[in-house]
Amino acid sequence: FLPNPKTIAVVGCPFSGGQPKLGVDKGPIHLVEAGLITRLEELGWRVLFDGHHQFEEISAASDPPIGKLQNPRHVSRVCESVAEVVGAHVRNGQLPVTLGGDHSLAMGTISGTLSSYPDACVIWVDAHADINTAETTSSGNIHGMPVSFLLGLGEKIPEYAWVKPLLRPERLVYIGLRDLDAGEKRILRENNIKAFSMHEVDKYGIGRVVDMALDHVNPNRDLPIHLSFDVDALDPSVAPSTGTPVRGGLTFREGHYICEAIHETGLLVALDLMEVNPSLADPESVRQTVAVGCSLVCSALGE
Numbered sequence: 001f002l003p004n005p006k007t008i009a010v011v012g013c014p015f016s017g018g019q020p021k022l023g024v025d026k027g028p029i030h031l032v033e034a035g036l037i038t039r040l041e042e043l044g045w046r047v048l049f050d051g052h053h054q055f056e057e058i059s060a061a062s063d064p065p066i067g068k069l070q071n072p073r074h075v076s077r078v079c080e081s082v083a084e085v086v087g088a089h090v091r092n093g094q095l096p097v098t099l100g101g102d103h104s105l106a107m108g109t110i111s112g113t114l115s116s117y118p119d120a121c122v123i124w125v126d127a128h129a130d131i132n133t134a135e136t137t138s139s140g141n142i143h144g145m146p147v148s149f150l151l152g153l154g155e156k157i158p159e160y161a162w163v164k165p166l167l168r169p170e171r172l173v174y175i176g177l178r179d180l181d182a183g184e185k186r187i188l189r190e191n192n193i194k195a196f197s198m199h200e201v202d203k204y205g206i207g208r209v210v211d212m213a214l215d216h217v218n219p220n221r222d223l224p225i226h227l228s229f230d231v232d233a234l235d236p237s238v239a240p241s242t243g244t245p246v247r248g249g250l251t252f253r254e255g256h257y258i259c260e261a262i263h264e265t266g267l268l269v270a271l272d273l274m275e276v277n278p279s280l281a282d283p284e285s286v287r288q289t290v291a292v293g294c295s296l297v298c299s300a301l302g303e
């Protein structure tokens, strides 16, 4: 595959349908307005950005729940279009940097990456596993489910027929987990999915954890990497303005170390920066959260 593409395509995804809190759809515009594109250009990247995506609205009346799933048709259509956009950028030898928006979007971004790089591995940095199925979810919020769809777990849902089970459990690894539902714990165990929770981060240190995570999914360091980073992986003191904060998260440096170490592999082909919600805290905390999001993206791209 084309290592080190020198062109980035910023994919702004103002989308909040995977969860109930208003504001996460404004994440992309805050990240771009904080100067992300200029910072990436200063690193030597050619950066394509043709504006934030305009997703077709669906009225709530025409998108009733399917079982417990909330906004199911809207989330599906948005993610399907994101898969096409990300897949096209990857096929054009560009590195898609998807700015969320809620983490349900990763159903689209990772489908896009895997359609062009079937052997890519996924490093999922998050307080949560986002692996509930339609049967195990209690919230019905689809931002807690993208990984189950990508793995092909759970009962088939016609509206999600476009999501092909392209991700294999042995190509997925988690870093930062600390808030799992019972059903998710069972799914991780039954599928032998490797997860480095905050307990392992404390025990081994972030350096060893990243080495072990890469050894698991990319032992010969020859597979493309898709990094899907949920800012709620960071401690709420570091990234307060996010929808599902959980205490006891990654420090500012631990978050950056992950991104820097992945950059050093030279294998990064796609990146997601998700769940920045600029409406959930005071202005200074919002600014801080947006700034750390920008900084993480830049670190994953060589800063």
Ligand SMILES: N[C@@H](CSCCS(N)(=O)=O)C(=O)O
Pocket: 102, 103, 104, 126, 127, 128, 129, 130, 132, 137, 138, 139, 140, 141, 143, 144, 145, 179, 180, 181, 230, 232, 243, 244, 275
């Ligand atoms: N496990 C919970 C919370 S999921 C949190 C989703 S995210 N993308 O990590 O913020 C659920 O399923 O609703």
Ligand SMILES: [Mn+2]
Pocket: 103, 126, 128, 130, 143, 230, 275
């Ligand atoms: Mn997430």
Ligand SMILES: [Mn+2]
Pocket: 126, 127, 128, 230, 232, 233, 244
């Ligand atoms: Mn999360």
Ligand SMILES: [Mn+2]
Pocket: 256, 260, 299, 302, 303
């Ligand atoms: Mn750096």
